[in-house]
Amino acid sequence: MTRRESTDKRHKRIRSKVEGTPERPRLAVFRSNNHIYAQVIDDTGATTLAATSTLNPEIRAALNGDGGNVEGAKLVGAKIAELCKQANIEKVCFDRGGFRYHGRVQALADAAREAGLNF
Structure with missing residues (x-):
């Protein structure tokens, strides 16, 4: 099994158990080689409530363009928590x-928790 197939299998297993509701939406994380993305999704209404990534201009300026590292993930985690509070x-x-x-992934989650988001 390739690495991508293993990831897809784990993702399907996780999604069978995790569902976002209006009271407790789902914080979905996607990681690519160069960037990291975070969305807060209400699955019952099929809507994205908040989203950010290392492509966000203010995060990108703080990183000098390189978003594929732990520092980028920390900034995205703090920003998504700020958007959730709003x-x-x-x-x-x-x-x-x-x-x-x-x-x-862990750095993003820890930064979001530190900024006040409860998992």
Whole structure:
């Protein structure tokens, strides 16, 4: 099994258990080689409530363009928590998207928790 197939298999297993509701939306994380993305999704209404990534101009300026590292993930985690507070969202369920809870994914989650988001 390739690495991508393993990730897809884990992602399907996670998504069968994790669902975003209006009271507790899903914080979905996607990690590519160069960037990291985070969305807060209400699955019952099929709407994205908040989203950010290392492509965000203010985050990109702070990183000097390189978003594929732990520092970028920390900034994205803090920004998504700030956007959630503006939208009156305090609790989310974390969807790591099939990626291991390690490195950039863990840094994003920790930064969001420190900024006041409850998982």
